[in-house]
Amino acid sequence: MPDKKPGDTPGDAAVEKPGELSGQEAASAVPQRQPSCVLCGCCLEGCPLFAATGREELSPRAKALLAGPSKFAALPEGGLPEADVAALCSLCLACGRCEKLCPQGVAVPALVAALRAAHPDFRQWLWKQWITRLAPFWGLAGAGAALAPDALVPERLGLALKGLRGLRPGAGLSPWLSITHFPVDACRQRTGGRPVAVFDGCVGGGPRRAWAETTRFLLRGLDSAPVAARFSCCGSTLGAAGLPQEQAEVRRANVAAWREAGRPLVVAYCATCRKGLVDYVGAGGDIFSDAGEEALWRASVLPLSALLAGARGKAGRGAPAVVGYHRPCHADVRDGLGDADHALLSGLLGARLRTPAKGGCCGFGGIMQLSAPQLSGAVGRACWDTLDGALGFTAAPEAVPAYVLTGCSACVLQLAATAPAGARVGHWLEIVRCS
Ligand code: SF4
Ligand code: SF4
Incomplete structure (x- = not known):
């Protein structure tokens, strides 16, 4: 929590609000020894999200700028609104392609993982259960997903359900x-x-x-x-x-x-x-x-x-x-x-x-x-x-x-x-x- 300065009011940026990441907290969420982004753009051509959407805000450069150490050093004490941080965290495939192209050695997936860790939500809980507890039931879930008619599946779950179908017993290619x-x-x-x-x-x-x-x-x-x-x-x-x-x-x-x-x-x-x-x-x-x-x-x-x-x-x-x-x-x-x-x-x-x-x-x-x-x-x-x-x-x-x-x-x-x-x-x- 930053020191309160004379004249600060509850509405001032210097007052930490619930759900915000202060400059200090954000800095601690950044992995140690992360180099700073110099905005060169070398990573852009490798990012599949940027290629599929053309949206700079989804690019590794944007993530490195918003989440990297240089930005946090310059942040006003009020920090980033949590909603923005959470949105940023969720929009990365952790493919690591940007990292291989970055002359500075900025590891965007590590930055994003640190931010996700600092702002857990129900999706992480779900993912944790899915990976650490439910793995023995994946085949069963895949068989169930194969029975669900596409027309009844909410659009938001469609991709995950199709992925699940790939886990059903007997799925796969025939050997040749x-x-x-x-x-x-x-x-x-x-x-x-x-x-x-x-x-x-x-x-x-x-x-x-x-x-x-x-x-x-x-x-x-x-x-x-x-x-x-x-x-x-x-x-x-x-x-x-x-x-x-x-x-x-x-x-x-x-x-x-x-x-x-x-x-x-x-x-x-x-x-x-x-x-x-x-x-x-x-x-x-x-x-x-x-x-x-x-x-x-x-x-x-x-x-x-x-x-x-x-x-x-x-x-x-x-x-x-x-x-x-x-x-x-x-x-x-x-x-x-x-x-x-x-x-x-x-x-x-x-x-x-x-x-x-x-x-x-x-x-x-x-x-x-x-x-x-x-x-x-x-x-x-x-x-x-x-x-x-x-x-x-x-x-x-x-x-x-x-x-x-x-x-x-x-x-x-x-x-x-x-x-x-x-x-x-x-x-x-x-x-x-x-x-
Ligand atoms: S790790 Fe994230 S930011 Fe980097 S190339 Fe992959 S999707 Fe883009
Ligand atoms: S993350 Fe690396 S490659 Fe991408 S803009 Fe920053 S310094 Fe350049």
Whole structure:
């Protein structure tokens, strides 16, 4: 609370009102060591929200200006009205594309997460329950959502409900790709013979168990028997939603499970999970016992596709003539391996695989699906337009199917929810034959 100056009245800006973020509070909501935005605009071309709407107030520059340290330093003591802060918080997909383009190193998703944490609302509570308590019931919820007639679903819930349908048992693509060569020696070289534990994540560990089963099949082909580890959610969606305490809890639990399993390699097949796990490094919060353990964790998290690099496959019955690839925003993580899923699929599918030169964001955004479904849906549809540009399924529907693979559970659900009629989308694991 700022000091009261002579002449201040209850109506003066110097008096803190309920629901406002004072300059001091706002500054404490900003992550430590955040650099200042210099308004250069380099981030604009990467922001899917800005691209889909053309609205500067939704851009990363606007968020960095309003929520970054430079602005808070210059704020009048009265602060920002809470309604404005809350609106700002909800309108970000946490895709991280702006961060990669920013010469200053401004981390807009972290700024937004801090503001969400400072201003919790019912959506965060809902998201927390959904992720931490209701995951065992996602399949059931998906089956229920599939029964709900579209005409009876309120527009605001339409996108979330369509996403839910993607979680119903039996959803997914039919397999058509047989692996004819497993790169056993190359895999052994990469792993150094260390044991492997699979990080299934919330979706692969729940309603899409088929992903987990195919992963075990592939690891057997690589002559690697995974060790058991009781992992939970990676925590990235909790952090982005402004739930730092819950995020820290699942991070600590996952590292404890890894420790208990003998500190094996941790293989993930969801791009967002993999990024979420890599982000434990440098996050603080007593996750690791010491710097050595932290360094070992960093070296231990790998994408499944990296172990399969060099695999060969044969397309069988049911293979589409052309397959699109959606590159998840979180495919590029700080482990130097790049988009290993794309590299693997390029090798396995050759010319059959088409990838948009400039891939779009699917528009999922976690909690944003609840707070701004129209924007989330608009970004998703723009993403499908980009895929259509690379595949041409609208121009030649008889010859080219709208068939898309990706490597992120959130992208699968969001692309399924925003797909044009007749389009199919799935995780690349779904096309692999387990025989
Ligand atoms: S994180 Fe993504 S949606 Fe959010 S401001 Fe940055 S580019 Fe835009
Ligand atoms: S956030 Fe970074 S890239 Fe965007 S305007 Fe500010 S300094 Fe430039």
